[in-house]
Amino acid sequence: MSKYEPVSAEVVAALQTALGAEYVRTDAETLEKYKTDEETDPRYHHLPEVVVWPGSTEEVAAVMKIANQYNVPVTPRSAGTSVSCGAIPVYGGIVLLLERMDKIEELNTEGMYMVVEAGARTVEIQEKANAAGFLYAGDPCSADSCLIGGNIATNAGGNKAVRYGTTRDQVYAIEAVTPTGDIVNVGARLKKKSTGYCLEQLIMGSEGTLGIITKATLKLLPLCPYKLDLLAIFTDLDKAVGLVPNLIKAGLNPTSVEFMDNAFVRSSSDYCELKLPHYEDGFYVIVTVETFNEDELESKMEQLDEICSASGATDVLEADDRVWKLRRNCLESTRVLSLVSTSDDLVVPVDQIANCIRHLTKVAENYSFKLFTLAHAGDGNLHFQILKGEMSDEQWEDEVSRFHAEAYPYVYSLGGRLSGEHGIGAKKVEAMEKYTEPVEMKMMKEIKRALDPKNILNPGKVFNA
Ligand SMILES: Cc1cc2nc3c(=O)[nH]c(=O)nc-3n(C[C@H](O)[C@H](O)[C@H](O)COP(=O)(O)OP(=O)(O)OC[C@H]3O[C@@H](n4cnc5c(N)ncnc54)[C@H](O)[C@@H]3O)c2cc1C
Incomplete structure (x- = not known):
């Protein structure tokens, strides 16, 4: 049972006085719209009780005061692109949108x-x-x-x-x-x-x-005036991920080093209706270098070409925006393949990213779900998109939790963590409690309690306070 109070007519009236009636909504259509973010699995969805659009910092502060006074939780929300259920109001209450404050x-x-x-x-x-x-x-x-x-x-x-x-x-x-x-x-x-x-x-x-x-x-x-995007294509996973440490050690200071496995190459190419070489069997590594000087760019290009070839690249192409279109649409492209999927956002030390991708790809072969792998490889950040497809809810839950039970301890054994950039949100709260060192967890909870004694702001996220 929730320890919070329901949003009463009195709370709504107080919010309307603070923000103006048009910026406080309780109609069913609005509540429905904000029950989720990017999360497609309905088991994670929760309806808010009221949605508010403050127009200034003072109005945001007024909402928080009302929420504390009436013991109602508040979930701040920006664009709702969270893939960790971060913007879902897991305890109902108020969803607070920042979109009017856009200057x-x-x-x-x-x-x-x-x-x-x-x-x-x-x-x-x-x-x-x-x-x-x-x-x-x-x-x-x-x-x-x-x-x-x-x-x-x-x-x-x-x-x-x-x-x-x-x-x-x-x-x-x-x-x-x-x-x-x-x-x-x-x-x-x-x-x-x-x-x-x-x-x-x-x-x-x-x-x-x-x-x-x-x-x-x-x-x-x-702004660097000179820029080069290069697409290194491999037909062998081992060689593709092996490029990353070679690149980092060469001191090229790349702006981006992105990895896409062949499952993502195919799905994003189909989704974007855009095929680049080795659609059928390629692993793509996109490397961007930027310089302030043309000669430096030339010399880095030569060095890059040599490193890619020495690492076993089948093709090394100067890339254009098409390759970034494929990269940016990876996540969206899997939506048409399976309505329900789950994203993982693991991070390991950069020198371990190749081992991590190799090992976890092998582990995933023992499961029947489809695994798509992406990595911001240059900073050790690995994204798995796991697709439910047609399997039953029971099998899905069992397979994902068994996979996580193998993957997470392995990532921690490499010195990694549960999230590199998406956050814990509501989705990884249990794992956060399980894998975080107890004293570290205690310090986090004490900080939360000190700043938010009634646990009003975004409860159910990161950990259970
Ligand atoms: C296609 C796609 C690609 C993505 N690529 C990346 C990527 O490359 N790198 C990456 O890091 N993430 C990525 N994400 C995840 C997501 O876009 C990021 O987490 C992003 O920072 C969330 O911004 P948002 O405006 O959508 O915030 P929301 O999803 O609305 O909120 C995210 C979290 O922040 C809180 N919050 C929102 N606004 C505020 C505020 N003003 N004050 C305090 N708390 C607030 C929310 O409560 C929630 O917990 C991707 C998502 C998608 C769908």
């Missing part, structure tokens, strides 16, 4: 920073930075649809993390609303800082459990 407030070319509201779309931030000659280096594959607040909350990774790091590395400072409804500004536009706890880094990546991000100051970098 890019400032782009400062002298100081090389941008100030954005949490609801700004990631792609718009990237485009605005590029137009001014700068790079915003956060680049999840979902950039076209996700919002910056969602990226910061999950510490999103993506295609450029090999060179530039994840979202937390692109952020100077945030404004956030605390679980009890205070407004706080943490972080500063500084290169270094040893001034108390690094609270901005604590809130970033906390998956909306320690604060609702409402604004951020983002770092900009000079």
Whole structure:
């Protein structure tokens, strides 16, 4: 039984007073729309009781105060592209949407920073930075649809993390609303800082459990004028994954090193109606290098070509946007093959990514589900898409849990963790409790209790507080 109170007429009235009636909805169609994010398995879906669209930080704070007063849980939501059930209101209550707060407030070319509201779309931030000659280096594959607040909350990774790091590395400072409804500004536009706890880094990546991000100051970098995308095609898995350590050790400082197995090559090619060489039997490794100087690009190209060939590539092609189209559509392409699937987002030390892909691909051969493998290989981040297809719910649950029981301890034995970028959400809460060292888990729970004594903000995510 829930320890929360239901959303009463009194709560709805208080929300309407704070936000305006048009920004508070309880109709069945709206509630239905927000019962899930990217999760397709209906067993994870939960209806909210009310959905709200605050238009300012003060209004977000007002919602949190009301939620605390009436003991109602709040789930913050950006674009809902979470693949770990992060934006699902597992205890009902209020879903709080940030999409009205979508302004890019400032782009400062002298100081090389941008100030954005949490609801700004990631792609718009990237485009605005590029137009001014700068790079915003956060680049999840979902950039076209996700919002910056969602990226910061999950510490999103993506295609450029090999060179530039994840979202937390692109952020100077945030404004956030605390679980009890205070407004706080943490972080500063500084290169270094040893001034108390690094609270901005604590809130970033906390998956909306320690604060609702409402604004951020983002770092900009000079835009490299020279860029090359290369597609190395292998017909042998071992050789394809073997390329990764060779690339990293060569000191090429690539921007991206992405791996797609042949199952993904086929599904995404079919979905995009676009076939590149070795559709039938190829494993693709996409490598991007960027430089500030043309000669440097030339020399890196030569070096890359040599390394790929020495690693056993069947073909090494200069790639264009088509290859990125295939990469970006991988996840979507499996949706047409199976309505229900589950994503895994394991991370291991970079020097172990090849072993990990080899080993877990072998392990998966003992199961009857279909396994598709992708990797942000250059940063050790592995994605499995496991498709249910026609199997029964019982067999599906049994097979996935047995596979996880083999895969997770193996990943931890390599020094890895359960999630590299998607977060724990609601989906991996049990695994998080199981595989996290007890003292570390205790510290996390104590922090959560200290900041959110009534467990109002995004309960049921990361762990059970
Ligand atoms: C096709 C596809 C490709 C993807 N590729 C990548 C990838 O390359 N790299 C990657 O990291 N992820 C990827 N993802 C996962 C997802 O896009 C990211 O996790 C993204 O950061 C979520 O952003 P969002 O705006 O959709 O947030 P949501 O899904 O709405 O929310 C995500 C989590 O953050 C919380 N939250 C949202 N907004 C706020 C806020 N303002 N303050 C506090 N908490 C908040 C939510 O409660 C939830 O727990 C992909 C997803 C899809 C569907």
